[in-house]
Amino acid sequence: MSRENNRIGVAAEKIFFEEPLSTSDKLALLSLTPWFILVGEAATNGVDVAITGGTYLIYNYNGTTIYRFISTASDANGYPVEDAFYATLSGGALSGKICQRNT
Numbered sequence: 001m002s003r004e005n006n007r008i009g010v011a012a013e014k015i016f017f018e019e020p021l022s023t024s025d026k027l028a029l030l031s032l033t034p035w036f037i038l039v040g041e042a043a044t045n046g047v048d049v050a051i052t053g054g055t056y057l058i059y060n061y062n063g064t065t066i067y068r069f070i071s072t073a074s075d076a077n078g079y080p081v082e083d084a085f086y087a088t089l090s091g092g093a094l095s096g097k098i099c100q101r102n103t
Contacts, residue, residue: 023064026063026064027098030087031098031099035085036101038085038099042059042066043060044068045057051069051092051093051094053071054069054073054080055069055072056089059085066087066098067085067089068083068084068085069083069085069086070082070083071083079101083100083101084098084100085097085099
């Protein structure tokens with residue numbers, strides 16, 4: 001994040017930022033956000049899309065589109081093996097993991 005005019009802050013474990021931050025800068029900051037904050041505060045369009053190994057949902061967090069992947073496989077406690085947020089969806093493949101639920 002090389003621009004000097006950007007304002008970045010952290011309040012109660014929530015990252016907030018003011019323009020002009022690039023999408024890549026916003027995604028870099030999101031990696032500092034805990035999974036439970038994104039689950040609680042990011043807005044989803046409510047559409048589940050099936051892909052290999054699970055489903056993904058499209059979320060918006062502070063004007064940035066992110067993707068939540070929830071695997072269909074469960075661990076011994078019945079939780080998804082993976083429940084994580086990703087930065088990019090391309091050709092049905094997710095990349096750029098932001099954070100994941102701790103198991």
